[in-house]
Amino acid sequence: MSLYRIGYFFREAFKNVASSPLLTTISILTIAVSLILVGFFGGILNALSGLIDGVAEDIRITAYLDPEVGPLEVQTITEAVRQREGVESVEFTPLAEDRAKNRALLDEDLLAGLDDASVPASPTLEIVLEKQRRLRKDVEVVSTWVKQLDGVKGVSEVEMGMDKIRIGLAFYDVFGTLAWAICIVLVVAAVFFVFATIKMAVHQRADEIEVLRLVGATGRFIRIPFYLEGLFQGLMGSVIAYTIVIWIHGRLDTTIREEHMLDIRFDLVPTTMVLWFFAGGTLL
Secondary structure: OOHHHHHHHHHHHHHHHHHOHHHHHHHHHHHHHHHHHHHHHHHHHHHHHHHHHHHHOOOEEEEEEOOOOOHHHHHHHHHHHHOOOOEEEEEEEOHHHHHHHHHHHOOHHHHOOOOHHHOOOOOEEEEEEOOOOOOHHHHHHHHHHHHHHHOOOOEEEEEOOHHHHHHHHHHHHHHHHHHHHHHHHHHHHHHHHHHHHHHHHHHHOHHHHHHHHHOOOOHHHHHHHHHHHHHHHHHHHHHHHHHHHHHHHHHHHHHHHHHOOOOOOOOOOOHHHHHHHHHHHHHO
């Protein structure tokens, strides 16, 4: 393809843009808004997933045993738990040691009128799970065998943090479904506005296109300027969306770290999201 033809295609494309500034601006802004919301929701979902995984990686289970449980029963329960898949370690705390820990946590004035037997305590098993990413099926598996453990003779109560993870997964699912539904509607709207813009440009150039056909121009030769016009709109929308999402990310990061003093790391614009902005904008 000659340089003259390439120059002609770009001149025609920008002539189309200049001839319909309002529609072009609407198309660019629609694409930008679509990409911003897709990028923002996608970043939030990614951050939520990382936060849930971070909590799930450090799950600890505490099994409270009956005060009168014997050493043989403790050993049997401990060995049974150790054999469970995903269990990293099991640590037994005797009744006297647990009472000493609880006593250290109580206020001196409160302890003044209490004897040792009145300080609440029980033998415990501290179960540490292997650090790994916990998916929904993992949560269900762990929850199932923990419920079984709760029914074992000698175990009075089992405490775990699975409920928080379940709530997090449920919120993630609901938020994700709603976010993607909104994004799909906006992407369809963006396609409609881009289509409307280029259709108007085609109507405005109907006579010119007819002349080009009469002198032997191919369909591809006629269409290329319109492709370039759409490419320009998509890239401009991508640049605007990327800039705004980066600004939002910076503001959120500053608010969380400096104003609320929370050491939470999240990334609203991972590398894959940057690729989505520009590839998605071009495709639109």
